[in-house]
Amino acid sequence: MEKELGLLDKIVSLSKRRGFIYQGSEIYGGLGGTWDYGPLGVTLKNNIKNFWWKKFVDDREDMYGVDAAIIMNPAVWVSSGHVNTFTDPLVECVKCKRRFRADHISDGKPARPGDTGRSGGCPECGGKVGDPRQFNMMFKTSVGPVDDTSSVSYLRPETAGGIFTNFKNVVDTFHPKMPFGIAQIGKAFRNEITPKDFIFRSREFEQMEIEYFIKGEGWEAHFEDWRKSVLEFADEIGLDKDKVSELNVAKEDLAHYSKKTIDFEFEFPFGKKELYGLAYRTDHDLKSHMNGSGTDLTYFEESTGERFLPHVIEPSLGVDRTVLAILTSAYTEDTLGEGTRVFLKLKPKIAPVKAAVFPLMKNKPELVDKAREIYKSLKTKIPQVMFDDNGNVGKRYRRQDEIGTPFCITVDFQTLEDNTVTLRDRDSGKQERILATELNDLILNKIT
Numbered sequence: 001m002e003k004e005l006g007l008l009d010k011i012v013s014l015s016k017r018r019g020f021i022y023q024g025s026e027i028y029g030g031l032g033g034t035w036d037y038g039p040l041g042v043t044l045k046n047n048i049k050n051f052w053w054k055k056f057v058d059d060r061e062d063m064y065g066v067d068a069a070i071i072m073n074p075a076v077w078v079s080s081g082h083v084n085t086f087t088d089p090l091v092e093c094v095k096c097k098r099r100f101r102a103d104h105i106s107d108g109k110p111a112r113p114g115d116t117g118r119s120g121g122c123p124e125c126g127g128k129v130g131d132p133r134q135f136n137m138m139f140k141t142s143v144g145p146v147d148d149t150s151s152v153s154y155l156r157p158e159t160a161g162g163i164f165t166n167f168k169n170v171v172d173t174f175h176p177k178m179p180f181g182i183a184q185i186g187k188a189f190r191n192e193i194t195p196k197d198f199i200f201r202s203r204e205f206e207q208m209e210i211e212y213f214i215k216g217e218g219w220e221a222h223f224e225d226w227r228k229s230v231l232e233f234a235d236e237i238g239l240d241k242d243k244v245s246e247l248n249v250a251k252e253d254l255a256h257y258s259k260k261t262i263d264f265e266f267e268f269p270f271g272k273k274e275l276y277g278l279a280y281r282t283d284h285d286l287k288s289h290m291n292g293s294g295t296d297l298t299y300f301e302e303s304t305g306e307r308f309l310p311h312v313i314e315p316s317l318g319v320d321r322t323v324l325a326i327l328t329s330a331y332t333e334d335t336l337g338e339g340t341r342v343f344l345k346l347k348p349k350i351a352p353v354k355a356a357v358f359p360l361m362k363n364k365p366e367l368v369d370k371a372r373e374i375y376k377s378l379k380t381k382i383p384q385v386m387f388d389d390n391g392n393v394g395k396r397y398r399r400q401d402e403i404g405t406p407f408c409i410t411v412d413f414q415t416l417e418d419n420t421v422t423l424r425d426r427d428s429g430k431q432e433r434i435l436a437t438e439l440n441d442l443i444l445n446k447i448t
């Protein structure tokens with residue numbers, strides 16, 4: 001337990017030190033449950049999102065992407081059930097007045113929206129806590145210049161809402177054949193009572209969601225396809241297979257409209273917790289939005305002449321939890337050369353820096369010029385390349401290892417004679433001499 005807690009501290013510290021993730025609004029003392037991604041963090045996150053988008057949208061014929069507004073007509077969240085039931089049980093300590101999620105201080109089980117929760121003593125001062133009351137997690141805002149109840153709206157608590165509201169638009173403009181999916185990546189906001197565990201539970205985060213529309217019958221096969229695809233994605237981006245597991249949500253815990261839900265869990269440094277969700281939600285969502293909006297959302301299938309309300313399978317993936325699971329999987333310590341080395345064993349396609357180019361010595365203009373020439377040529381093909389001439393080469397290797405750069409290229413005096421460079425592999429630390437003209441293809445090959 002001690003060791004595992006240490007790992008989270010190490011990841012948080014590396015993230016800040018090397019520009020992956022900073023505390024939100026840090027110079028003002030921060031804002032609870034918010035995090036800012038720095039230069040390396042935003043690139044890592046973009047690599048994850050781009051890989052997801054390519055795999056699930058660009059490389060398929062049955063997927064349509066959308067980018068819907070974050071602030072939606074509040075009626076959307078009435079139909080989806082969020083206004084009435086997207087609540088967590090909140091308790092307040094009578095002594096120190098701190099507030100907690102009731103289920104976080106009782107048996108430790110995560111709550112599902114609508115739980116009443118059971119409460120133990122205050123985790124801060126041991127005082128008595130009051131009875132739980134339901135706290136809605138949506139962030140309220142007002143739209144337009146008049147701040148009254150008629151202008152109330154919400155920051156979306158999930159991206160799914162903007163997918164369902166565009167179902168008819170996509171059908172009308174593209175006439176997709178069943179089955180097909182609509183995908184969206186974007187921010188979601190939840191006023192979590194106790195944001196915690198670094199970026200695991202925050203108040204502003206990103207989701208990658210798909211609503212895959214099917215005819216009700218035969219849903220089991222689609223569900224199984226998506227189950228495999230989610231696991232495949234996790235493996236392809238470099239999540240440690242041994243840390244990923246599936247939890248079949250028990251029948252009695254399922255929402256009334258869901259026939260099957262799997263939580264994909266990950267062994268985070270603070271324990272096994274939900275990473276992603278996969279749910280068969282029947283035709284509940286389109287039915288609710290059809291009733292709420294008064295717009296016909298049925299689908300007409302030309303080949304069979306049938307008109308029906310599609311059902312959905314929903315794979316819902318959190319971007320930030322993916323980042324944390326990747327960092328947990330990749331963080332490695334070994335003893336290469338002198339002392340302990342810390343490195344991130346990131347998959348090359350996900351790593352924020354694919355290769356770093358060094359001149360052996362900073363004070364030899366001919367080496368610096370040659371290194372810059374190689375760096376510029378690489379950068380036209382592979383944008384995530386870095387030039388580094390700070391400190392000695394050994395230190396540069398350590399710095400690149402720590403941010404997960406898979407390849408380091410050193411330009412030395414031999415380069416000036418035969419145009420060869422040393423190419424160092426992050427994981428083994430081994431170096432080989434190769435022609436500078438072969439670098440582009442070799443690195444491209446490893447990252448695609």
Ligand code: GAP
Binds near residue numbers: 209274317321
């Ligand atoms: N549309 C379904 C939906 O939103 P969810 O289980 O509430 O389902 C899906 O959320 C995913 O979003 C989670 O599996 C997790 O990866 C991510 N997520 C949810 N709440 C989060 C939070 N407070 N901070 C970071 N990620 C979160």
